[in-house]
Amino acid sequence: MWGQLRENIKHGIYLTFENHSFDNIAGYWDFHPEIDNLRNLTYCNDYTNPNWTVYGEPLAICAEPGTRQKRMSPTGGFIERQSERYNATPGDSAFVIKALNQKKTATLVELASNFTFFDSYFAEHPGPTNPNRQFATSGSSCGSVDNTDQSAGLWNNVTGTTCAVSIFESLSKKNISWKNYYETDIVDGFINNIKWVQDNAMDRLVHATELYHDLETGTLPSFSYLNPECCTVDSIHPTSSVAAGEQMVKHLYDALRRSKYWDNAVPDFIISPWVPANLLIHDQGTIYADNSTYTHSSILHFLQELWGLEGLNNRVQWAKTFETFFTNKRPNDTPKTLVKPTWYGGSGQPEPEPFFLLNQDESYYACRRPRLRLRYKG
Numbered sequence: 001m002w003g004q005l006r007e008n009i010k011h012g013i014y015l016t017f018e019n020h021s022f023d024n025i026a027g028y029w030d031f032h033p034e035i036d037n038l039r040n041l042t043y044c045n046d047y048t049n050p051n052w053t054v055y056g057e058p059l060a061i062c063a064e065p066g067t068r069q070k071r072m073s074p075t076g077g078f079i080e081r082q083s084e085r086y087n088a089t090p091g092d093s094a095f096v097i098k099a100l101n102q103k104k105t106a107t108l109v110e111l112a113s114n115f116t117f118f119d120s121y122f123a124e125h126p127g128p129t130n131p132n133r134q135f136a137t138s139g140s141s142c143g144s145v146d147n148t149d150q151s152a153g154l155w156n157n158v159t160g161t162t163c164a165v166s167i168f169e170s171l172s173k174k175n176i177s178w179k180n181y182y183e184t185d186i187v188d189g190f191i192n193n194i195k196w197v198q199d200n201a202m203d204r205l206v207h208a209t210e211l212y213h214d215l216e217t218g219t220l221p222s223f224s225y226l227n228p229e230c231c232t233v234d235s236i237h238p239t240s241s242v243a244a245g246e247q248m249v250k251h252l253y254d255a256l257r258r259s260k261y262w263d264n265a266v267p268d269f270i271i272s273p274w275v276p277a278n279l280l281i282h283d284q285g286t287i288y289a290d291n292s293t294y295t296h297s298s299i300l301h302f303l304q305e306l307w308g309l310e311g312l313n314n315r316v317q318w319a320k321t322f323e324t325f326f327t328n329k330r331p332n333d334t335p336k337t338l339v340k341p342t343w344y345g346g347s348g349q350p351e352p353e354p355f356f357l358l359n360q361d362e363s364y365y366a367c368r369r370p371r372l373r374l375r376y377k378g
Contacts, residue, residue, distance in 0.1 A: 002305060005326055008274050010264035012303060013224045015252065016136055016296075017245055018129060018237030022119060025242070027099030029109060032280050036119045038099055100242065107246035107341045111253065114334055115272065116279040116325055121294040124315075129230060129237070136296040137225065138194060139316040140164040160195030165311035167223070167300055168204070169196040176307055177221035181208040183229040211252075215259040223303070226252070246341035254337045263330070273334060274326045285320040292320045 027038040082093035102109055111117075124135035131141035142163035171178045180197075182205060197204070208227075214220040228248060231237035236245035256262060263273055285294065288301075297319035304312050305321060 001323060004328060005274075005306060005323060008264065008326070008328075009272070009306060011220055011222055011224070011261050012306075013226065013252070013256065014136075014299060015226045015228070015249075016133070017228065018231060018235045018240070020236060020242075022121070024099055025105060025108065026112075026119070028102050029105075029112070030102060031109065031113045032278055034280055034282070036282060096238075104342075104344055105242065105246065107250055107338050110335065110339050111249065113278045115277065116275040116281060116322075118281045118294055120282050121298075124295050124297065132296065134161065134194075135315075136299065137168065138164040138166040139297045139300055139313045139319075160198045162195045164313045166194045166196060167225075167303065167309075167312070168194065168201060170304070170309040170311050171223055171307070172201065173311070174307060174309060176223065176309075178204060178223040178225070179210070179214075179221045180205045180225045180227070181211045182206075182227040183208045183234075212255050215255050215261065218260055220259075220261055222307075241343065243341040243343040250338040250340065257334070257336055272326070273330045274328075276325070276327060277331065277334075279325060281322060281325060284324070285322050286324060287320055289318050292318055294320050294322070298322065 023038050026035065029035055029037060030039060078096050079090050079093045082088065082096045083090055086093070123132050125131045125141060125145065127145055128147045130147045131144045134141040134144065138161075140161075140163055142161040144161075168178060168180065211220075211224060211226060214224075228235040228245070232240055234240060234244040234248040236242055281294070285292075297316045298321060300312055300316045301319045302321045302323065303309060304316065305323065
């Protein structure tokens with residue numbers, strides 16, 4: 001299996017967007033009958049309890065758990081925190097736990113329905129950008145849980161992390177070419193904050209304009225890591241518009257689809273001519289432990305097996321991989337271009353506002369902030 005994959009796949013493009021749950025983006029997708037989302041649930045969170053009938057004496061003592069039991073986060077308070085942060089009413093803040101209507105994510109829907117997608121893929125850390133970017137590139141955040149100090153890297157002039165071998169170092173030791181592309185400023189390309197890159201490969205951090213140039217001129221490296229602007233234009237990170245993020249996806253897909261690399265590339269989603277259309281990946285896959293699951297580290301594990309990489313940590317070895325979903329039959333009916341996203345206003349009908357240009361210098365984004373947001377389905 002891996003031998004055939006190595007013949008078919010020569011390039012990987014890795015793009016990660018920001019801060020939306022699966023149900024927020026795909027909660028009402030219905031083009032596949034088995035998507036594990038919100039469609040057939042009476043409530044998003046089941047608050048109904050068993051029948052606690054009271055008899056002459058209690059059958060159970062409903063007391064606080066013992067001190068040995070772990071305290072678990074209740075994962076609540078989203079509306080409260082949104083209201084406090086933006087001085088908004090609970091009604092105005094409720095959108096943070098709602099889901100987008102399927103027709104409002106038409107570009108992503110077209111992508112998912114024509115290729116392969118996951119409904120049980122998890123972020124390594126239930127927290128902000130930087131630690132998750134570190135997990136995505138090295139299988140560890142080296143203990144960072146927020147966007148400050150060590151994970152902030154270049155922002156705070158902090159020496160990069162050394163606790164784990166990154167995908168960049170592992171590729172370099174195998175003489176496999178790579179670039180870390182950033183859209184606005186080198187800071188976005190430095191979120192991973194890895195000391196080995198600081199010391200050995202700063203010349204591999206390049207503006208995203210080069211990615212599209214490399215696609216056009218046939219100079220694409222084997223591995224491309226693309227950092228979208230963060231966090232107000234097209235990264236989908238609130239307050240970015242989801243439509244602007246879809247526009248970026250379309251821009252990248254269309255450029256790849258018309259390039260010489262289409263037959264031999266795997267951008268993450270999984271988008272490739274070597275995967276079946278409308279394939280849903282849930283619990284299936286190659287497991288390496290009883291509790292293996294799909295996380296950011298799964299991408300690293302797949303690339304390790306594909307290219308014979310070395311040095312990646314135990315978490316990477318634990319993560320599920322998805323090589324079994326590739327086929328040797330290449331379909332010829334994949335879209336040559338993706339549908340153009342529609343930018344919906346906060347109320348009423350779609351408004352003909354222009355999209356932001358992509359891959360501009362930082363000054364272009366500094367004077368622009370999204371004024372529109374996709375409407376949410378309650």
